[in-house]
Amino acid sequence: MNPLVDIRNLHVSIPLTAGDLKVVRGISYTVEPGETFAIVGESGCGKSVSSLALMGLQPKQARVEADRMTFEGADILSMPRAALSRIRGVRLSMIFQDPMTALNPVYTIGDQLTEVYTAHGLGGRKAARERAIDLLERVGLHNAGARMTLYPHQLSGGLRQRVVIAMAMMCHPMLIIADEPTTALDVTVQALTLGILKKLQSEFGTAMILISHDLGVVANVADRVAVMYAGEIVETGTVAEVFAAPRHPYTHGLMSCIPGGAHLGGRLPTIPGTVPSLIGEIDGCVFRNRCHLARGACNHGRIAERLDGGHAYRCIHDPETLARQGQPHAEATR
Amino acid sequence: MTALLEARDLSVIFPIGRTLFRAGQSLRALNNVQFSLERGEVLALVGESGCGKSTLAKVLLGIQAPTAGEVFFDGRPLADQSRRDLARRVQPIFQDPYSSLNPRHTIADLIALPLFVRREVSTAQARAEAREMMGLVGLPRRLEHAYPGQLSGGQRQRVAIARALVTRPELVICDEPTSALDVSVQAQILNLLQEMKETFDLTYLFISHDLSTVRHFSDRVAVMYLGQIVEIGATADVIDRPLHPYAQKLKNAVLPADPSRGLPPLRFDGGFPDPTNPPPGCPFHPRCPDAFEICPRLRPDRIAQGASQVACHLYDPRHRAAAPDHSAKET
Numbered sequence: 001m002n003p004l005v006d007i008r009n010l011h012v013s014i015p016l017t018a019g020d021l022k023v024v025r026g027i028s029y030t031v032e033p034g035e036t037f038a039i040v041g042e043s044g045c046g047k048s049v050s051s052l053a054l055m056g057l058q059p060k061q062a063r064v065e066a067d068r069m070t071f072e073g074a075d076i077l078s079m080p081r082a083a084l085s086r087i088r089g090v091r092l093s094m095i096f097q098d099p100m101t102a103l104n105p106v107y108t109i110g111d112q113l114t115e116v117y118t119a120h121g122l123g124g125r126k127a128a129r130e131r132a133i134d135l136l137e138r139v140g141l142h143n144a145g146a147r148m149t150l151y152p153h154q155l156s157g158g159l160r161q162r163v164v165i166a167m168a169m170m171c172h173p174m175l176i177i178a179d180e181p182t183t184a185l186d187v188t189v190q191a192l193t194l195g196i197l198k199k200l201q202s203e204f205g206t207a208m209i210l211i212s213h214d215l216g217v218v219a220n221v222a223d224r225v226a227v228m229y230a231g232e233i234v235e236t237g238t239v240a241e242v243f244a245a246p247r248h249p250y251t252h253g254l255m256s257c258i259p260g261g262a263h264l265g266g267r268l269p270t271i272p273g274t275v276p277s278l279i280g281e282i283d284g285c286v287f288r289n290r291c292h293l294a295r296g297a298c299n300h301g302r303i304a305e306r307l308d309g310g311h312a313y314r315c316i317h318d319p320e321t322l323a324r325q326g327q328p329h330a331e332a333t334r
Numbered sequence: 335m336t337a338l339l340e341a342r343d344l345s346v347i348f349p350i351g352r353t354l355f356r357a358g359q360s361l362r363a364l365n366n367v368q369f370s371l372e373r374g375e376v377l378a379l380v381g382e383s384g385c386g387k388s389t390l391a392k393v394l395l396g397i398q399a400p401t402a403g404e405v406f407f408d409g410r411p412l413a414d415q416s417r418r419d420l421a422r423r424v425q426p427i428f429q430d431p432y433s434s435l436n437p438r439h440t441i442a443d444l445i446a447l448p449l450f451v452r453r454e455v456s457t458a459q460a461r462a463e464a465r466e467m468m469g470l471v472g473l474p475r476r477l478e479h480a481y482p483g484q485l486s487g488g489q490r491q492r493v494a495i496a497r498a499l500v501t502r503p504e505l506v507i508c509d510e511p512t513s514a515l516d517v518s519v520q521a522q523i524l525n526l527l528q529e530m531k532e533t534f535d536l537t538y539l540f541i542s543h544d545l546s547t548v549r550h551f552s553d554r555v556a557v558m559y560l561g562q563i564v565e566i567g568a569t570a571d572v573i574d575r576p577l578h579p580y581a582q583k584l585k586n587a588v589l590p591a592d593p594s595r596g597l598p599p600l601r602f603d604g605g606f607p608d609p610t611n612p613p614p615g616c617p618f619h620p621r622c623p624d625a626f627e628i629c630p631r632l633r634p635d636r637i638a639q640g641a642s643q644v645a646c647h648l649y650d651p652r653h654r655a656a657a658p659d660h661s662a663k664e665t
Contacts, residue, residue, distance in 0.1 A: 042516035042517065042518065042519075043487075043516055140600070140602045142602075156605050156606060157383075158605055158606075159605065186382040186383055186543065186606070187382075187543055187544075187545070187584065187587045187588065188382055188583060188584065188587045188606075189605065190587065190589065191586075191587050191589060191597055191598050192600060192601070192602070194589075194597055195597045195598070195599075195600045196600065198597060199600065213516065213517065214589075215517070215591040216588070216589035216590055216591050217589055218591075219589070219590070219591045219592055219593040219595075220589045220590075220593065220595065220596060220597050221597065222593075239593040240593050240594070243591060243592065243593050244593075253518065254517055254518060255591060257517055257518050257520070257521035258517065258521075258546065258591055259520075259521070259524065259544075259546045259547050259549065259550035259551070267525050267528065268521040268524055268525055268550070269521065270518060270521040270522045270525065271518040271521075274486060
C-alpha cells in the first residue's frame, strides 16, 4: 500500500539579508492512511512550516525543495495552484490552535459549515445541512439542528474548537493536519477535544498529522512520533518506542525536564544553552552545542540516520551510553 | 505569628452591560474567598480560565479593589497601606514576557525601573543594582544594553523576574510564569524561581493551570471554581488525593507523557457555566458526577476534612447521609 503522504528530503528556507534562514533541513517522513503521526518540538523547530509546505501554504518568500513530496500519490511541488486548492479543505484539511481565528465572527456556524461543502461542489445546501448537523452531533453539540444559527462568540472556547473539528471533517478528508489543536484550551476540555478528534478519525478512517509541543498530548493520541530540533527530525518511531527508550539526547532531555516524578520539589533537569542559529548550514550534529555526550565526531558533516527496526535517530552515540549517562546537567542550569 | 497575607471573605463583583436605560448584570468574579499565606510558603492557585485566579491576583496587588471583604498584608489591612510601600513589598511576574516588557527600554533600564520610580537611590546605584540582579538571574552582562526584542522567551522571563526582585519584595505573585515558554525553558525558569526563593526568603502565590508544575513547586494548593475556593490543602493531598469532585476532574484531565494509558473515555458535561448566570447551590453541580438532591439548592460551606478544607456536600456530615454513593468518597 502506498503511503498517504510521502516526504523525502524536504528543505524550506527563507532568504534574509543575513543569509538563508533554513527552517526545515532535509526531513523525510511518511504518513499511512488512518494513522496519527505526531511532530513534536519546541518553538522555531520547523514543525509547523514543514506541514504548511505540504499544503502549499508556506510564507510567500519561502523556498521549498524536496526530492519527493506527494499526497495520495500526487506531486504537491509541481501541482498548479488551482489543483492544490481543490485538494485543500476536501482531501486534506487543517485545524489550528485558536478556533476564534479559524471561524468568521459574522457568520453563523451553520453557514460556515455548509459553505465548505457547497463551495467545493460536494452537494447542495440540503445535503450540506444534513452533513453539518450529523457532524455537530458527533462532536457533542447536542440539539445541533437548532444550534446551527449560533455565532462563534456564543460558544465557549472548547465548543468552538469542536465546531472547527466538525468543519474540518465536512468533506471527508483523507488527512487532517492539526497544529496545536488544544494548546489554547483549558486542561479539562483538552482530553475531551482530543478524544472527539480521535473518535471521528477512526469513524471516517482519516489520517492525522498532529503538531504539538506537549509530550502528554502526543503520548496519548499519536501512533508514531517525529521529534524535530533546529529544522531536522532527530528521532522517529512509534510512541511506545520513543517514550519508553528515547535514543536521541534531545528527546531524552525533553522528557526529563517535565516536572513531576523523581525530582519533586528539587531541581529539575534542564537542557542548557540555546538553539543554534538557523541561518546557513550547520556543520555536524544540530544538537551538539547543548549535548553532554558531544565529542569530536559530532562536529562534522550531517549525522547519518541510524535505524533500529522502525525507530530511527540521528546520533552517533549508542543508546546504552545515553541511558547510562542520563542527564548530568541537573545542577548546571544557567 | 501572623500570616504574611490573609484574604478574608473577599468578593469582587463587576457590573456588566449596564447602560442608562438598562440595569445590566453583575459578574461575581470572586465569591467569599478566604485563605492565608505564611511567610516562606508557596501557595498555588489552580482552576480553569474564568475561575477568578487573575482577579484575585489583582486584588492582592492592590490594582483591583474588592467589593467586599479585606486583605491583610503583614497583619495590616491592604487598604491602609501606602501604594508605594506595597509596590515594593508585593511584586508580580506575569505569563507573557513579550507583553510585560516595554520594547523600547534596554534590559538594564527595565530592571532598574522600579528603583527609578521610588526615587530613593541614585541613577548610578539603580543601574548597579540592576546589573547585580542580572547576574543573579543568569542574564549575561552583554545584554545590559539589549532590547527585549533581541531576547529569547526564557531570557525575557528572567528579565521579568529580575525586575520583580530588584525592590527586594517579600511576596511575589506569579501569574502563569512558565505557561508561554517551551518545555526545556520552563524547567530552567522553575529552577530559577526556586533558587530566588531561597536567596531572598520569598513567599510565592503561584497561579497556574498546570498541575504537574504545581505539584513540583508548591507547598499548598487552592482549587478555584467560579470565583470560589472549593478545596485547599497540602499539595500532596490536593493533587494526588483530591476530595472535591472538581479537583478530581482536574487531576484526571492531566495527560501524562506515557503512551500506555490512552485517552480517558468521552464524557460530555456541558462545560464551564456562564459566570453572569451561575448555577444555584453548588456552582459545580451541573458538571458534577456525584451531585445529589441538596447540591442545586444549597451552597456548600467549606469544612475541614483531614488536613484539607473542602466545599462539598459529600463531606458534610449534615448531608452526607443523603448522598447516593457516599461510601466511595470516604477514602
